[in-house]
Amino acid sequence: MNKSKLFRLFAMLMAVSMLLAACAGAQPTAPAENGEKKVTASGFECPEPNPRQDVTSKELNMFVWTEYIPQDIIDCFELVYGVKINRDEYSSAEEMFAKFSKGGTNYDVLHVSDNVVPPIIRLGLLAKLDKSRLPIMANFDPTYLNLSFDPNNEYTIPYEAGIDAIVVNTDKVPNPPKSWADLWNPDYKGRMVSIDDSRAIIGVALTTLGYDVNTTDPKQLDEAKEKLKQLMPNIKVFDSDSPKTELIAGDVDLGIVWTAEAELAHQQDPAITFIYPTEGAINWQDNWGIAANATHADAAYAWLNYSMQPDLFWMMLRDFPYINPNTAALNFAKGNQMKVTDANGAETTLGALYDVYIASPITNPPPDAVKKGHRAVDVGDATALFDQVWTEVKGGQ
Amino acid sequence: MNPHRRSPLVLVSTILVYFFLYAPIVGLVLYSFNASRANVTFEGFISSFSQRVVTEGSLVKSSPCGPFHWFCELSKNNEVIDAARNTLTIAFVATIISTIIGTMAALALQRYNFRLKPFSQLSLYIPIVIPEIVMGIGILTLFSQFFAWLNATLSLTGESRLTLGLGTVIVSHIAFMVPFVTLVVQARLQGFDKAYEEAAMDLGANEWITFQRVTFPMILPGVLSGALLAFTLSLDDFVITFFTNGPGSTTLPIYVYGLLRRIITPQVNALSTVWIATVFLAVLALQLIQNREAKS
């Protein structure tokens, strides 16, 4: 390359960069003005916060699961409060713990899964919640409050709950599995998708061996490790972000996934069903927490109250249909004639969405399936053992 | 004459390799017009225009933007625009700083002998010959420990706390860009004839003027080469950014990676197409300028 050509290319690149950077920077973020109807990019009209809280922060930093918050709720919060949301995402509870427990992060509000809540509290990473700033607490179904991982909800409030179970495309699999143990069938070689969740999958192996999913016995974990190694050839792909994609695309025929992934896949293709294994599925709950050193705590409280308002939180029924602990949102949806679009974009009413939610055994699991389920809890020092098993199981090929 | 200039083997291989290089790109661009939201198979173009987006199952039947539906969706996506802005800002700042200090270092290494010279030369080679992940991990460890300690000792809270973010990304990018800049400028300096400088000094210019009027213009192509290389490296970087970024400092490569982990709609393809088109247009413009220059 000769000198003038280089110079021109470089000058052009610099000019384009500056131009784009300047233009992009000029994007107005809508200020919160009274009396003006706030509408999101998708055409949804934002409800007013009820109650409106005092927020002086200009930004809110979130650390959340991928695929878990409806875009409209985020847009509405930004429009209504004039606060910019920065979202960092993670794909596993362990990843979240690893990143958050290192010094140097700057998150305000986080999704915290039940089994990592105790160690995070132990490390002093979460702030004690000021209940007087959380009128939203009244919205929740008491079944999801005051659980063993956070008695009295001092540090966390519920977000969504769910179950890990077996998902099957009945069109492709004439002999669907009925238990976790059935998944080891060599017929399923290379046909499974699995969430990339160490506690869940190791838990699956432990239940097939008759052990507790929260065992700390190294010998039992060892047996689970050997058992899991035999399952690996059946699993074609690990995906904790959007396993329904592989199911719908036909890359896999069955697998181990979470509630909402199965429900959404089912809505796309009714042949895809969710089976609660006989040994008992894995139950879990995700929660919100506020970081102990949060810079924008006021925005965090405002977010918690606003995003889980009934007239917003109903969107979870459509976008991320997990088990919804927010009774206020459910009651809001019931029988509501408001016109909305469903997950496939078809016109329907909110009441109809609610009916689908209640009728589906995926989002509204039968009580005995829930009762038989196992919940992963913090195993303290034995966490290292679980992690090591996972490395060894995933590392071989 | 070169006996294998017209060899059919070479010609066929060339065509096949170009095909290999462009097949995925063609696929990417084509699918950005995909009517199917699930984006698994190509279900045709969105042929009709309408006021509101009309969908049927996972197919988009008509849209205000017609076949360019996904591009419109993309333009409404604030996160992409933020990511693009971050990427360019980081690349811009990091390139300027690394070019300046890299050129200085190249001059130092090429022309002076100083005590730390062997050490400097060696440490500049290291980032080139080790995988990025090794550096990324090291820098992450450094920042986490250092910030935790610094925040505690100085009791920094709130906005003044040191955290991972735009600053840490820029600083890290400079670290892996400088060796490349230095290497390129050094190579250029190797072929540099000192006679010009000596002549200038003989004519009475001091070091600074000599540098300005003689040295710098002659090494400019090397400096620009290095800067261009640095800019490209920063723009495309994934690994180092992955380990050193924080909320609000997402760059485009990180953002695309994030998009891949969610439901993959043709919006990702639209983003790719825009990126490819931008590069293509830049190159085309350059060619045209060149041709125009050559003609006149």
Add this chain to the structure above:
Amino acid sequence: MFQRLRENKSAQGTLLAFPTMVWMIALLIIPLLLTLIVSFGRRSPDGGVIYSFSLENYTRLFGYSTDCDNGASACFNPLYVQILWRSLTLAFNTTVLVILMAYPLAYFIARAQPKRRNTFLFLVLIPLWTNFVIRVYAWMMLLRKEGAINLIIGQVAHWLHIPFQPLELLYTPGAVLVGMVYEFLPFMILPIYTSLEKIDNSLYEAAADLGANAVKTFLRVTLPLSMPGVVAGTILVFIPVMGTFIVSDILGGRQVILVGNLIQRQFLDARDPTFGSAASLILMVLTLIVTYFYTRKFGFGEEIVVA
């Protein structure tokens, strides 16, 4: 003061190199040292570091395991060595394939008319300038069961009346290899082109005059003179392939575990930064050893750097 500076050449040099040195020390040397220190530590139950001096992580990497089947006190667990080996072979295979594909193309461009050369070069550079992650995603779209490749092969099989089951292309080690080759191909084309371009035409004429045929000319003239380019290209391909985790992540379905994936996982899911640091250092040492022996034999290829 400036007068003294002017005379002290050594001080001038130090001053010029100073900012860069600060950067390299702070963001390269110190992090590497930290990684070294952490690698000798032990993992705390919550995934932190207990600073100590223990060779546990290294012995574990090389197979020492107390968790044995037959009740022995120590045995060999080949898992991590397998991962290292897998990465080495993948890097090696990728490099070989890339050289085979890049050479004819580079040759073609180098022997093309000077006017056209830039166009051909830009055509090679354009895919390179599109985003790394996007290029991997492109292959994902092509390789899936209902993706373009299967569709085309299916159509052809349909015309030829051959029964056809969609091929499992995605989420296989083959997919990872293709992805790696695609990502790094341009990095080999450019250096080889640069060195081929420098070969003086008169050399070919001389060879022809001396009666050499095409093959002989290639083996005795072209190939040796293009070696610096091949070497530079190899360094630009082999080393990154050893450390890339994103290609195996996306195209391998998180099943193909390379060293890069292992390291990344240790810092995220497995929460064992001490083990991850050890693996990271072994990776670095491995690449340095390979690079050292390679450049010893074939030279360093510095000539390529001049644009």
